[in-house]
Amino acid sequence: xxxxxxxxxxxxxxxxxxxxxxxxxxxxxxxxxxxxxxxxxxxxxxxxxxxxxxxxxxxxxxxxxxxxxxxxxxxxxxxxxxxxxxxxxxxxxxxxxxxxxxxxxxxxxxxxxxxxxxxxxxxxxxxxxxxxxxxxxxxxxxxxxxxxxxxxxxxxxxxxxxxxxxxxxxxxxxxxxxxxxxxxxxxxxxxxxxxxxxxxxxxxxxxxxxxxx
Amino acid sequence: xxxxxxxxxxxxxxxxxxxxxxxxxxxxxxxxxxxxxxxxxxxxxxxxxxxxxxxxxxxxxxxxxxxxxxxxxxxxxxxxxxxxxxxxxxxxxxxxxxxxxxxxxxxxxxxxxxxxxxxxxxxxxxxxxxxxxxxxxxxxxxxxxxxxxxxxxxxxxxxxxxxxxxxxxxxxxxxxxxxxxxxxxxxxxxxxxxxxxxxxxxxxxxxxxxxxxxxxxxxxxxxxxxxxxxxxxxxxxxxxxxxxxxxxxxxxxxxxxxxxxxxxxxxxxxxxxxxxxxxxxxxxxxxxxxxxxxxxxxxxxxxxxxxxxxxxxxxxxxxxxxxxxxxxxxxx
Numbered sequence: 001x002x003x004x005x006x007x008x009x010x011x012x013x014x015x016x017x018x019x020x021x022x023x024x025x026x027x028x029x030x031x032x033x034x035x036x037x038x039x040x041x042x043x044x045x046x047x048x049x050x051x052x053x054x055x056x057x058x059x060x061x062x063x064x065x066x067x068x069x070x071x072x073x074x075x076x077x078x079x080x081x082x083x084x085x086x087x088x089x090x091x092x093x094x095x096x097x098x099x100x101x102x103x104x105x106x107x108x109x110x111x112x113x114x115x116x117x118x119x120x121x122x123x124x125x126x127x128x129x130x131x132x133x134x135x136x137x138x139x140x141x142x143x144x145x146x147x148x149x150x151x152x153x154x155x156x157x158x159x160x161x162x163x164x165x166x167x168x169x170x171x172x173x174x175x176x177x178x179x180x181x182x183x184x185x186x187x188x189x190x191x192x193x194x195x196x197x198x199x200x201x202x203x204x205x206x207x208x209x210x211x212x213x
Numbered sequence: 214x215x216x217x218x219x220x221x222x223x224x225x226x227x228x229x230x231x232x233x234x235x236x237x238x239x240x241x242x243x244x245x246x247x248x249x250x251x252x253x254x255x256x257x258x259x260x261x262x263x264x265x266x267x268x269x270x271x272x273x274x275x276x277x278x279x280x281x282x283x284x285x286x287x288x289x290x291x292x293x294x295x296x297x298x299x300x301x302x303x304x305x306x307x308x309x310x311x312x313x314x315x316x317x318x319x320x321x322x323x324x325x326x327x328x329x330x331x332x333x334x335x336x337x338x339x340x341x342x343x344x345x346x347x348x349x350x351x352x353x354x355x356x357x358x359x360x361x362x363x364x365x366x367x368x369x370x371x372x373x374x375x376x377x378x379x380x381x382x383x384x385x386x387x388x389x390x391x392x393x394x395x396x397x398x399x400x401x402x403x404x405x406x407x408x409x410x411x412x413x414x415x416x417x418x419x420x421x422x423x424x425x426x427x428x429x430x431x432x433x434x435x436x437x438x439x440x441x442x443x444x445x446x447x448x449x450x451x452x453x454x455x456x457x458x459x460x461x462x463x464x465x466x467x468x469x470x471x472x473x474x475x476x477x478x479x480x481x482x483x484x485x486x487x488x489x490x491x492x493x494x495x496x497x498x499x500x501x502x503x504x505x506x507x508x509x510x511x512x513x514x515x516x517x518x519x520x521x522x523x524x525x526x527x528x529x530x531x532x533x534x535x536x537x538x539x540x541x542x543x544x545x
Contacts, residue, residue, distance in 0.1 A: 027412055031412070031416050031417065033433075034433060035291045035292075035409075035416070035429075035431040035432060035433050036291070036409050036412050036416045036432065037289070037290070037291055037292050037409060037411070037412070040289075040409075040411045040412065041289065041292055044289075073295060073296065073297075073328075074295045074296075074297050075295065076295075077266075077288045077289055077292035077293045077294060077295055077321065077325070078266075078288075078292045078293050078321035079293070079319075079320040079321035079324055080321070081293070081295055081321070081325065082296070082321070082324040082325055082328060083324070120324060121320070121324075175357065176320065176358060177320045177358055178319065178320065178358065178429075178431070178433055180357040180358045181350075181351050181357060181358070181361065181429060181433060181435075182433070183352070183357070
């Protein structure tokens with residue numbers, strides 16, 4: 001099973017809806033260890049993405065994700081804007097010329113996106129950041145690709161890996177971003193960025209299920 | 214929580230429109246991005262540009278004008294602005310002598326300004342950046358994002374802005390900016406939280422008898438929470454940490470800056486300044502210049518910060534130089 005251009009746009013709309021529904025939840029997580037704006041900023045960014053994608057017409061997935069990246073970069077702000085913006089820009093470079101998203105191309109693109117995030121934010125695993133949920137998700141996608149799993153099954157394993165990674169941030173002491181100012185006091189809270197990664201992947205999985213059904 | 218609002222999403226834009234309407238001789242708004250520009254920009258001088266999340270007013274938009282900033286790029290409340298804002302603002306105020314970005318050390322600000330600098334450099338515009346990191350409440354180590362930029366930013370923008378106004382080259386202005394940053398230290402505290410308009414409720418909870426020491430300017434929790442003490446003890450605890458950090462030594466001339474976080478009355482700020490002046494006198498430090506008031510705020514947070522800058526003759530002269538902005542003005 002694959003997602004075509006319209007399918008990917010539907011998935012991104014689903015991401016927008018999920019972030020809108022979870023706006024207060026993400027902001028609450030951010031209040032505990034950050035500055036109480038992650039949900040607000042991500043919601044604003046993905047509403048802009050929705051507007052942009054609705055207005056655009058696209059010949060390939062690269063162009064879709066490039067618009068997503070540029071829109072997030074210009075509307076989210078904070079650290080999440082450049083980080084998510086870079087992620088989608090890097091993904092777009094891997095998906096240029098493609099009209100369908102399958103497991104291998106998704107794995108490749110998300111891995112490229114993760115590399116972009118690490119290069120920009122210089123976060124390592126266990127720094128209590130989005131990298132903690134995105135890295136295991138990339139590993140799961142690569143494994144799924146090597147096992148020849150269809151997109152839906154690949155996304156299922158990526159979502160589960162991201163969930164585990166997200167929950168693993170709870171006891172960690174933050175070493176990057178605003179939460180790092182808290183030192184030991186950042187332990188005991190789930191990282192908002194790791195959580196938004198999980199929510200984004202979950203929304204894409206939902207769309208993949210609907211499209212298959 | 215009550216706030217003066219029309220639509221919560223328009224807080225920043227409407228506030229900027231008000232700033233421009235109130236001070237048409239000083240500032241104008243960029244036609245396409247959220248940025249406050251000097252009314253007479255571009256000038257025949259190095260352009261000094263800063264920016265950051267909104268909610269710290271008068272920083273940064275209130276410091277655009279003669280002798281200080283050429284442009285300020287406000288983000289959403291407590292959220293870094295985006296690269297296109299800094300890029301467009303820099304292009305609008307660049308008079309051919311180059312652009313200096315003054316960036317407070319927060320992960321998002323540093324990343325967004327870096328992207329804008331890369332875009333400008335790609336077009337052949339000379340651009341330099343200095344990252345301000347004066348907050349002694351945060352330990353600078355490999356395991357944090359480094360010290361935050363707080364109160365020292367106001368002093369840096371004034372002194373560096375005066376240098377650019379006086380015709381300093383981009384290299385000179387940048388070097389001065391780094392020097393002032395290396396000589397300035399700050400620490401803040403909060404009696405109450407602030408409330409981000411879009412969140413609609415306080416960012417954190419503090420008990421009636423509690424205070425947060427080492428607070429940042431975004432309501433992000435600080436170094437530790439403790440029982441409220443008399444002002445004198447709070448001032449001494451913070452000033453002691455600041456003095457020990459540089460360290461400031463007996464005989465040093467300092468600029469003592471006691472800043473309100475937005476919700477503390479002037480009466481209390483001067484009361485605290487009195488304690489600070491006594492403390493510094495006891496340490497043998499000479500207050501050569503002072504500033505007391507709400508200059509870098511955290512919305513309606515109650516609390517204050519102390520900033521000490523070790524002065525030299527050039528800094529003193531540049532501090533005294535004329536400035537005309539919405540937030541600071543003298544000598545003109």
